[in-house]
Amino acid sequence: MPPAPTPVADLLRLSASRAPDAVAVTGDGRAATYGELAERSDRVADALIAAGLEPGDRVGYVDRNATEYFELLFGAAKAGAVLVPLNFRLAPDEMRWILADAAVSLVVVGPEHAEVPVEEGVPVIVVGPAYEEWLAGARPRDPKRDAAGDELIVLMYSSGTTGRPKGVNVTASGLASGVALFGSCFDLGGRAGEAGGAVSMVPIPYYHIAGAGWALITIAEGGTLVQCREPTPASMLDQLIRHRVTHTAMVPAVIQVMAELPAARDADFSALRQIVYGASPITESLLARAVALFGAEFFQSYGLTETIGVTTLLGPDQHLPDNPVKGRLRSAGRAVPGMEVAILDLETDRPADPGVVGEVIVRGPCVTTGYWRNPAETAAAFLPGGWLRTGDAGSMDGDGYLYLHDRIKDMIVSGGENVYPAEVESALAGHPAVLETAVIGVPSERWGETPLAVVVPRPGQETTEEELLAWTRERLAHYKCPTAVSFVDALPRNPSGKVLKRELRRPWWEGNDRRIG
Structure with missing residues (x-):
């Protein structure tokens, strides 16, 4: 165990008492x-x-x-x-x-x-x-x-x-x-100042639990944190080499771009021991190239802000190219020690059988206690016994490996950032030429997926894709804005009037067996 x-404050107090002169933070910004x-x-x-x-x-x-x-x-x-x-x-x-x-x-x-x-x-x-x-x-x-x-x-x-x-x-x-x-x-x-001490590069923003958590793990161990302020594949490659980084966290899209940089071919990655990635699975071809280039162990992680960190982990033993379990790389791994993961049948709210897709639920000591001043959302998020509804659809095999399939709450993960369609739809609805709209995630080689706005124009009004994209950029963070607009005569709906986003997504995702990061 x-x-x-x-x-939390003891993480720093203890490391400072052991090695006050050891470097805690280096890289971009002020060293300390x-x-x-x-x-x-x-x-x-x-x-x-x-x-x-x-x-x-x-x-x-x-x-x-x-x-x-x-x-x-x-x-x-x-x-x-x-x-x-x-x-x-x-x-x-x-x-x-x-x-x-x-x-x-x-x-x-x-x-x-x-x-x-x-x-x-x-x-x-x-x-x-x-x-x-x-x-x-x-x-x-x-x-x-x-x-x-x-x-x-x-x-x-x-x-x-x-x-x-x-x-x-x-x-x-x-x-x-x-x-x-x-x-x-x-x-x-x-620990810091000792031979073999961890040197961790954190390119993920600290406002994300993944970035803040990885940084705190490094500090708890007294390691050196290599800070990335405006990370790009080229700058991250430079940091990896210059600081002889031993551990880092990246998304597969960044790993892919970095592996293709000419400067990476002859770079010295001998210090690099472990790489954690998330937001989307890694392909076997990319894994083979990345292992050959970096020579490090790979871990895939899955978690939410609400789980205050990682829930499941796919370890290095499951990343071997000759893994006898076909398709294991598409798994998000098994629950980390101390956490529990289960699948809830979408129709009966009872535990689902192995291989059956349902809602992923989690329980453990690092799960949030709820939402700030929002008792209604808190009550809706939890089941008896302390189980948290993730809103993600997945299945589990007989060995306890989790496979993610779709997103019950329609969240879009673009380049590691969470984008909720309701926010984008609300912004678009304010445009005088928009009668109604639905925002979905569509595949992107660079970002995993990006928002697409499906728009029904208002009769008698004219607009263009460029005009609507500019409209959203004035009202939302740019990473939330659609990258394209598709104009349609009507949105597909069920008998109760709910927009069938699954129908809108289907043409874009045909042939993809995993639709969630």
Whole structure:
């Protein structure tokens, strides 16, 4: 069994006490040792308390991956406050709604987000001179007001199927359990400053549980975190080689592009030990090329924001090209130690037999306690016994391997970002030439899938694909916007009037046996 979870702030406290001069963060942004990170997070905690924040109060963060994120995360944890990391690519109206819903008491932002829309009276501290002055006026004292148990430590917003994001409660015990459970699955070697210590590259944004979780696992082990602020395949390749990275997480699309870079052919990847990927399965041909290039062990992971990390893992033994179990690479793996996964029959709500497609449900110590100030959504998400409905359709074989098939909630995963059609449909509905619309995910070689808007034009009104795409880009984060528009006379519906999105998707996905990341 994995080790017992450690209080979140203790992840930094312990690593800093063991090796204060070891490098905690390097790569893009400001480098920091464990001692520096501990001392500056102490100052953040003191500054938050001096600003009047009480345990449980929320602190917003808007920026790309930066060292300040960890200062704020651990500082808030030490002060008993709750960090609310926002997707920096959100449109202003989206940011405004989340910050208001979370009722943040203070926001720390990168320079490019200095005009972040906040409620009147909410202080905004911009990283740079203002942030440094804020820290300089605080004492390097750890108040040790840590949250515990089911008390919140992070509030992560996940786009909602009803058109508004939902705040996912990340508790102190849930986050610590996620770090302990997932971290136990990897060989992270010695601690920072020791021979064989882990050097982990994190290209995933920290506002994603995958990025934040992978970073915390590295810090818990006292490893060195190689930070990626604006990751591209070329920049990631440079970081891998320059810092002799031992562990990293990537999506298959990035692995594919990186493997095709001319600079990768003669690169030295001898330090690289393990690669975690997710969002979509990896093809056998790409796996063979990637193994030959990187020479590392591959893991596939599946999880949700609501599971506060990884639920299932497909290990290196199942990635062997000569695996006797045909099709095993299409599996998302088996439940990690401490987590339970089951399939619920879609018609009877009873456990499904092996091989039968149903809803994936999960249970474990790192599953969220619910949605922020949303008892109705919380009640709908949980079954008796603490089982969480994922909204994903899947099946399980006799050996306990999970296979994902489709998305019950219609969520689109584009380049690792979650896109909910209801948000896009709501934006399109405001255009005067749109009578009705349905947004679906269609295959994309680069992004896995991208949003397609199926539009019924309003009689007497004219519009073009270019006009509608520009309309959505003015109102939504660009990654949520459709990449194409298909005009139709009517949307297919069932007798009760519900749009049959499965019918809209079918022509695009014929021949694909997996329609979910």
